[in-house]
Amino acid sequence: MSEAVIKLENIVKSYGKHEVLKGVNMQVNRGDIYGLVGKNGAGKTTIFKMILGLSEYTSGTVSIAGSKNKRELFANRRKVGFFVGSNFYGYLSARDNLQYYARAKGIPHKEIKNEITRVLEIVGLEDNKKPYKGYSLGMKQRLGIGNAILGNPEILILDEPTNGLDPQGIADVRHMIRHIRDEYNMTIIVSSHILGELEHTADRFGIVHNGIVAKEITQDDLKSKKPEVNIALSSDDIERAQKLLAENGINILHEVADKMTLEDFYFDLIGGGAN
Amino acid sequence: MIRLIYADLYRIFRKKSFKRMWIIFSLLSFFSIIGNATMHDSNAAAVLDAINSYTSKGFFLLFISIPIFMGVYADEISSHSMQCIIGRGLTRNKILWAKLSDCIILTTIVFVVYMGVQGVFLFKAYSFSHSQKLAYCAYVLICILKVVGASTFSMMLLFITNTLPIGVIGVIFFTTLSPNIVSLAYTLGVKPVYYSYDMLLLRAMNKLVAGAAAWELIPCVLIYVSGAWLITLIFFRRKEFDF
Numbered sequence: 086m087s088e089a090v091i092k093l094e095n096i097v098k099s100y101g102k103h104e105v106l107k108g109v110n111m112q113v114n115r116g117d118i119y120g121l122v123g124k125n126g127a128g129k130t131t132i133f134k135m136i137l138g139l140s141e142y143t144s145g146t147v148s149i150a151g152s153k154n155k156r157e158l159f160a161n162r163r164k165v166g167f168f169v170g171s172n173f174y175g176y177l178s179a180r181d182n183l184q185y186y187a188r189a190k191g192i193p194h195k196e197i198k199n200e201i202t203r204v205l206e207i208v209g210l211e212d213n214k215k216p217y218k219g220y221s222l223g224m225k226q227r228l229g230i231g232n233a234i235l236g237n238p239e240i241l242i243l244d245e246p247t248n249g250l251d252p253q254g255i256a257d258v259r260h261m262i263r264h265i266r267d268e269y270n271m272t273i274i275v276s277s278h279i280l281g282e283l284e285h286t287a288d289r290f291g292i293v294h295n296g297i298v299a300k301e302i303t304q305d306d307l308k309s310k311k312p313e314v315n316i317a318l319s320s321d322d323i324e325r326a327q328k329l330l331a332e333n334g335i336n337i338l339h340e341v342a343d344k345m346t347l348e349d350f351y352f353d354l355i356g357g358g359a360n
Numbered sequence: 361m362i363r364l365i366y367a368d369l370y371r372i373f374r375k376k377s378f379k380r381m382w383i384i385f386s387l388l389s390f391f392s393i394i395g396n397a398t399m400h401d402s403n404a405a406a407v408l409d410a411i412n413s414y415t416s417k418g419f420f421l422l423f424i425s426i427p428i429f430m431g432v433y434a435d436e437i438s439s440h441s442m443q444c445i446i447g448r449g450l451t452r453n454k455i456l457w458a459k460l461s462d463c464i465i466l467t468t469i470v471f472v473v474y475m476g477v478q479g480v481f482l483f484k485a486y487s488f489s490h491s492q493k494l495a496y497c498a499y500v501l502i503c504i505l506k507v508v509g510a511s512t513f514s515m516m517l518l519f520i521t522n523t524l525p526i527g528v529i530g531v532i533f534f535t536t537l538s539p540n541i542v543s544l545a546y547t548l549g550v551k552p553v554y555y556s557y558d559m560l561l562l563r564a565m566n567k568l569v570a571g572a573a574a575w576e577l578i579p580c581v582l583i584y585v586s587g588a589w590l591i592t593l594i595f596f597r598r599k600e601f602d603f
Contacts (some may be wrong), residue, residue: 134601138447162449165448169443171440172444173439174375174435174441184370185370188367189363189448189495273366322398
């Protein structure tokens with residue numbers, strides 16, 4: 086049986102009478118890349134805040150790496166690295182910013198230099214010496230991911246890491262996430278509202294809708310066939326072929342069945358979509 | 361917690377604007393003291409009078425209290441780095457302890473280095489008696505407490521309102537305006553200001569300079585600084601952080 090490294094049970098978060106989360110149940114297993122999808126305001130970021138302790142939940146339980154009480158939860162948060170946007174000092178370079186976090190995270194002094202070099206190589210910022218305030222958005226995102234993996238945490242949380250990136254940047258981040266999981270055996274939770282993008286990155290998905298994780302699906306579900314079937318016809322005269330199809334049998338060369346996409350599951354559940 | 365203090369101090373000492381302001385503050389105060397002493401009697405007593413003047417009025421202290429406040433507290437808010445520290449499992453009261461410790465350590469380093477270097481020069485140039493040297497040390501202590509107090513009270517405003525300009529206005533007010541307002545109010549016979557932070561520090565300074573023990577320092581630290589810290593903690597524990 087898979088080992089749960091992040092487990093949320095019936096998490097409710099209210100602001101006065103307004104319930105943002107209405108009983109979230111979610112489990113992320115060791116080694117998963119878990120994609121959290123949902124429209125803006127669905128509650129993805131609030132779920133991350135609950136896991137990271139940046140906001141108190143009204144009721145329910147959060148467990149990280151098997152923690153059984155709040156004390157263990159606090160202690161086990163040290164096993165989590167996360168990217169939640171720009172959390173850096175503008176006047177420091179990438180290396181100095183990571184130096185700050187490496188010290189704050191308690192990485193042994195002797196290992197700091199090598200660890201920062203390793204991380205900067207992974208995110209491709211090893212040669213950059215200018216202050217953070219002069220970075221492009223892509224560089225900022227990459228440094229954010231670098232900070233998340235600093236110290237080799239067991240669990241990685243990435244909140245919309247491809248936000249605002251160009252296609253090349255998105256492809257780089259996707260590659261980086263896969264590389265980090267495969268190379269360092271991390272469990273990764275990543276959120277995005279670019280469904281097609283996440284579909285290529287994650288193994289399991291949770292669709293957040295109306296303050297709950299309304300559906301969980303896997304890559305196997307995405308490989309299942311759509312209920313409707315497209316038929317490719319071979320004919321010089323399409324109208325005639327259609328007529329013949331209607332009347333009798335026609336020459337069907339092959340069936341092309343589109344795979345279910347993450348978008349299909351998503352829009353089936355919440356409505357909307359391109360069609 | 362110690363790791364965070366260590367990281368914060370590393371970060372602040374890497375900040376160029378902080379070092380620049382430290383140098384400006386040191387030169388400005390040094391030349392002001394020398395200038396003042398030269399214009400008057402040009403002896404150790406005149407030097408101490410000049411130090412007393414800028415310590416009490418607090419204008420020069422602004423050049424160092426703002427960079428300390430920005431480095432220790434305000435940069436955390438503007439960079440959102442606090443979220444990273446909380447998310448890594450450090451409890452919020454430990455974070456606030458670390459911040460207060462940062463402020464005390466940093467202020468102490470700034471004043472001990474500046475007053476130390478300046479002291480070596482002054483003690484050579486003017487013949488200071490033993491009691492005058494002790495008075496000089498008393499001024500160092502009072503300057504440290506003034507800056508720590510102003511930063512901590514402003515931290516309270518910053519963390520409650522989450523608005524950087526209010527924090528900066530707080531530093532300006534508590535460093536320069538408040539001591540002058542309190543002195544004026546006391547002169548006008550407003551009795552409650554006798555127990556204000558600034559008046560307690562002023563009375564403590566006068567006692568220490570005269571070579572007496574100053575009990576006034578106890579409420580300064582235990583009531584005012586600790587009180588501001590505790591009020592901040594109450595708000596900070598419930599604070600919701602955005603990414």
